[in-house]
Amino acid sequence: MSASGARRPKVVFEGVSKIFRKRGDDLLVLDDVSLTVRDGEFVCLLGPSGCGKSTLLNIAGGFERADRGRVTIDGEEVREPSSRRVFVFQEYGIFPWASVWDNVALGLRHMPAGERGAIVQATIDMVGLGGFERAYPMELSGGMKQRVEVARALAVSPDVIYMDEPFGALDSLTRLTMRSELVRIWQQQRPTILFVTHDVDESIQLADRVVVLSARPGRIADVVEVGLDHPRDLGSPEYGRIKNRLYELLGVQHTI
Amino acid sequence: MLGPALSIVAGVALLLVQERLPGALRSVVAPLAVALVGGALWSLAVTWSGTFTFPSPGDTARGLAELVRSQRLWGDIIASLFRVSWGFSLAAGIGIPLGLVAGWNTRTFTALNPVIQGLRPISPIAWIPIAILWFGIGDGAGIFLIFLSAFFPITVGTMAAVRNISLVHQRSAQNFGLRGLELFRRVVLPASMPQIITSLRIALGVAWLVIVAAEMVGMDSGLGYLINDARNAGSRYDLVVATMIVIGLIGIVLDFLVRQLERFDEVRWGYVKR
Numbered sequence: 001m002s003a004s005g006a007r008r009p010k011v012v013f014e015g016v017s018k019i020f021r022k023r024g025d026d027l028l029v030l031d032d033v034s035l036t037v038r039d040g041e042f043v044c045l046l047g048p049s050g051c052g053k054s055t056l057l058n059i060a061g062g063f064e065r066a067d068r069g070r071v072t073i074d075g076e077e078v079r080e081p082s083s084r085r086v087f088v089f090q091e092y093g094i095f096p097w098a099s100v101w102d103n104v105a106l107g108l109r110h111m112p113a114g115e116r117g118a119i120v121q122a123t124i125d126m127v128g129l130g131g132f133e134r135a136y137p138m139e140l141s142g143g144m145k146q147r148v149e150v151a152r153a154l155a156v157s158p159d160v161i162y163m164d165e166p167f168g169a170l171d172s173l174t175r176l177t178m179r180s181e182l183v184r185i186w187q188q189q190r191p192t193i194l195f196v197t198h199d200v201d202e203s204i205q206l207a208d209r210v211v212v213l214s215a216r217p218g219r220i221a222d223v224v225e226v227g228l229d230h231p232r233d234l235g236s237p238e239y240g241r242i243k244n245r246l247y248e249l250l251g252v253q254h255t256i
Numbered sequence: 257m258l259g260p261a262l263s264i265v266a267g268v269a270l271l272l273v274q275e276r277l278p279g280a281l282r283s284v285v286a287p288l289a290v291a292l293v294g295g296a297l298w299s300l301a302v303t304w305s306g307t308f309t310f311p312s313p314g315d316t317a318r319g320l321a322e323l324v325r326s327q328r329l330w331g332d333i334i335a336s337l338f339r340v341s342w343g344f345s346l347a348a349g350i351g352i353p354l355g356l357v358a359g360w361n362t363r364t365f366t367a368l369n370p371v372i373q374g375l376r377p378i379s380p381i382a383w384i385p386i387a388i389l390w391f392g393i394g395d396g397a398g399i400f401l402i403f404l405s406a407f408f409p410i411t412v413g414t415m416a417a418v419r420n421i422s423l424v425h426q427r428s429a430q431n432f433g434l435r436g437l438e439l440f441r442r443v444v445l446p447a448s449m450p451q452i453i454t455s456l457r458i459a460l461g462v463a464w465l466v467i468v469a470a471e472m473v474g475m476d477s478g479l480g481y482l483i484n485d486a487r488n489a490g491s492r493y494d495l496v497v498a499t500m501i502v503i504g505l506i507g508i509v510l511d512f513l514v515r516q517l518e519r520f521d522e523v524r525w526g527y528v529k530r
Contacts, residue, residue: 063427081430093424096525097446106442107432138525156432 010192011037011060011160015069018055028217029055032069035211035220040190042183044197044207046246052218053196054090057162060194061087073160083107085160086153090168094137094148100124101133103148107156119155126185127151143174147181154185163195167202179205183230200246204239205232212249221249260296260303267292311494319494320501328482333506335477339395339470340463340510343402347459351407352452355414360444365415372411380405380466381473388474398470398478405466406459413455417448450518450526457514464507479503 018030029052037043045053058064060071062081071078073085086107087093094103104123108116124133127147137145146166153161167175183206186193197203203210204226212221224245228238270289274282295313302312311319323329358364380401387397421444429443471480479499486495518527 061431063430081427081433083432087427087431089424089428093428095425095428095443095446097449097522098442099521106428109438136521136525138528 007038009036010039012072016066017068019067031217031219042193042208044195044203044210046203046210047213048215051213057196061162083156086158088149088153088163088166090164092145096137104151104155123151123155160192260299263292263296315494316497320498332479332482336479339398340467343399344406347403347406351410355411359415359418376408381469384474401470402463405463409459410455414452417451421447450523453517
């Protein structure tokens with residue numbers, strides 16, 4: 001991924017710290033996290049549960065404030081949510097009261113109807129939900145709901161997409177399919193993606209770079225480059241080497 | 257004597273047979289069998305006690321026929337339904353918007369909620385003297401009492417629905433820049449709708465209970481008044497029980513009508529799983 005080195009910085013974390021105050025106790029969740037994500041880069045934040053990776057994402061999305069440090073996008077400090085940077089949520093964030101079509105059209109509601117219709121249809125087709133435009137989320141499987149969620153985010157052509165363990169609730173086969181679809185879509189549109197996961201394989205399959213966070217308080221343990229071209233061979237020695245390295249960084253026994 | 261005995265035998269036989277019937281038929285046959293046995297026991301109790309006041313099922317059926325033939329029943333049904341529909345509509349018209357705003361806006365909620373919670377446990381029946389004082393004997397008092405009965409369940413239910421909107425949906429709305437009226441129309445209202453409909457159902461049920469009591473005490477028409485009148489005008493308990501049955505049937509129909517709201521695509525998600 002030598003090409004990514006030439007691209008300009010997109011999302012920059014500068015010394016981000018976050019403290020949760022609970023019952024009088026101060027709990028340091030994130031400790032001085034600094035990271036530069038380049039334009040069009042796919043970065044995975046990998047770490048054990050409770051390491052603050054979701055919090056880091058929420059700060060970058062403008063849903064939470066850092067106690068120290070800041071996050072900038074294109075040099076501008078993030079202060080509130082914006083539809084230029086879209087979240088794909090861990091639980092289903094799509095609206096169960098709206099059809100697939102209306103969900104995907106949510107971010108395009110101020111657009112002229114004709115233009116909007118074309119984009120919505122194209123996005124629905126891209127995530128493989130053609131024919132389900134009028135269906136309601138409750139009529140769809142978990143994987144299809146997550147596709148709607150991804151489509152809703154893609155429809156607004158965001159600069160940055162934040163994904164918080166988006167495939168966590170899916171069965172393992174659907175998860176594999178969704179990953180390869182996500183990579184396909186990312187290669188077509190090249191948005192910057194920050195993807196939170198605790199799944200080592202998921203991070204190697206998706207990311208240009210894997211940012212490993214330590215257990216609480218979350219600090220960056222290391223950043224691992226995945227120098228593999230897509231489609232990636234999950235059985236290659238290089239894949240295995242990266243996997244060992246990530247397990248080592250996480251401090252987990254990886255031979256059973 | 258032969259009739260009740262036969263009914264019990266038939267009812268018990270049906271209950272024994274129904275297990276072998278297909279599901280759809282069973283759901284009709286089993287309640288029918290229970291009703292047959294219940295009616296028979298009622299009839300036997302009347303015979304054995306030797307009462308001349310309490311009606312048998314047959315007396316009640318004849319009383320019901322008499323009520324249906326007389327112009328009186330329809331007038332009273334219409335009087336009760338008139339008060340309930342006005343009081344209920346006013347309560348929904350004020351309670352739903354108020355609940356939406358108070359549920360969403362924390363400051364409004366903090367100010368209003370204690371007052372609402374304080375007034376809510378007061379039975380609408382307790383308001384009857386005040387209703388008569390303010391509105392006199394007639395529709396005004398009835399509508400006011402039904403308004404009170406329905407207003408609290410609807411407002412509290414709507415408020416709770418809004419406060420239960422999931423964080424993910426709130427953040428989705430924020431993320432896509434929904435604000436003001438658009439936020440209400442696209443997220444707050446539809447997200448609360450299933451629970452609002454449930455609170456409408458509860459409120460209409462309460463309203464139908466209260467109107468009968470209100471009409472028995474403070475009005476000169478309606479089904480509640482009909483019950484009182486039947487007793488006072490010569491202890492016509494056959495008409496009393498017949499009117500009670502009419503009240504029950506109308507209650508079922510009202511509930512059925514509100515439940516039709518649950519079938520819309522936009523709210524069905526709220527009843528499947530949550």
